[in-house]
Structure formats: structure tokens, C-alpha cells
Amino acid sequence: GDSVTQMEGPVTLSEEAFLTINCTYTATGYPSLFWYVQYPGEGLQLLLKATKADDKGSNKGFEATYRKETTSFHLEKGSVQVSDSAVYFCALKSRGSYIPTFGRGTSLIVHP
């Protein structure tokens, strides 16, 4: 079945540091890939997505590239801010699946 593996957290960084959160997946066919973000006390919201191989999703300075050869969708940001502190979830949705499969989430803490 489908599965998503994310790096364990928390990830702790200083403001303006470079961020990478690793995400790898197992799925049949060509799934769509997503990153969701959950700010404290809120529900999840879409951060970015990519629907086919080599596509790059981007939003709010975050980027992730759909790499089919390595089955990965790593999240990156060049310079994090305190306001980026949140939990980040990688997810996939396969053709024919009703509901996405989520990773366990990675907590990011950014210090001033």
C-alpha cells in the first residue's frame, strides 16, 4: 500500500538558516504529492503540491521537487523565519484513492 516517510523531528534552526525536511514515499503508479503545514492550534493547510514527475511546487519561499527516480519530495527553504515554526506533513494521493496518505509530521522550531 501507499506510505510516506518523513524525517523525525523536531528540527531546530536559527532564523535565516537553510531548511530541508526529507520525505520519501512508496506508491503504485504516479501519485500527486503534497506538503501541508499546521500552525499551533490550527488545522492543516496546503503549503504546496506537485502532480507529476519533475514538477516543482513552491509557495511562501518553500520549494519541493517531485523526484520519481528517488521517490522523494523534500521540502526546502533558503532562509527560515520564526513565523515558519509549525508542523509540516508530507502526503501523497494515488489515482483511485479516495483519501491522501500522510506522513507523521515534522515539527520545525525556529529561534530568533
Next chain:
Amino acid sequence: NAGVTQTPKFQVLKTGQSMTLQCAQDMNHEYMSWYRQDPGMGLRLIHYSVGAGITDQGEVPNGYNVSRSTTEDFPLRLLSAAPSQTSVYFCASSQDSRGETQYFGPGTRLLVL
């Protein structure tokens, strides 16, 4: 659009009590789902629906019931609350498509004593 709304925001129950968590969406989405979020466990799917009158079990359905009489509403019922059901519950909806985004509600925090 209000998006996905959930009520109540917070609830305290005693063991054995029953209650219904409400979820509604105004985006005419076919798919709706309920998740629970516990520390270190990520999101776990409880039940989902692919349309009015159609529901199915997710990963952790025991102790919960759902129904979908309209496209807009997808209530989650706890028949006899247990301390193990203390959690944060999220409702989500999406359109019927592989690339479509899931829209989440703000969550309901449930404490069972």
C-alpha cells in the same frame, strides 16, 4: 465561503458519555473524512465518505460512528467515550480528483475524564 467548520472547539466528557462532533463544508465537496491527531502519532484516519449515503472505515474506526445524509454535513459520533479517545479531531473535505487539495477544519479538542 466558510470552508470546513467544526463544532465544538473544545469539549470535556466523562467516561461513558456520548456526543457528536459536527463538521460541515460549503464547497460542494464529495469527499469528507475524520482524523484524530495524537502526539507522536501524526494523523490517523477514523472514517471517510465519498458521497451522501456512502461511508467507510479508516485506520482507527472502533468507538466511532458516522453518517452522511447530505453533501454538506459529516458528523462523528462517540457512542461511549473512553479516556483513550482524548485527542484533537480534524474534519477534512476535498473534491474528487487525484491532485485535489484537502481542506481541513480548525479541529475539536476532546478531553475524556
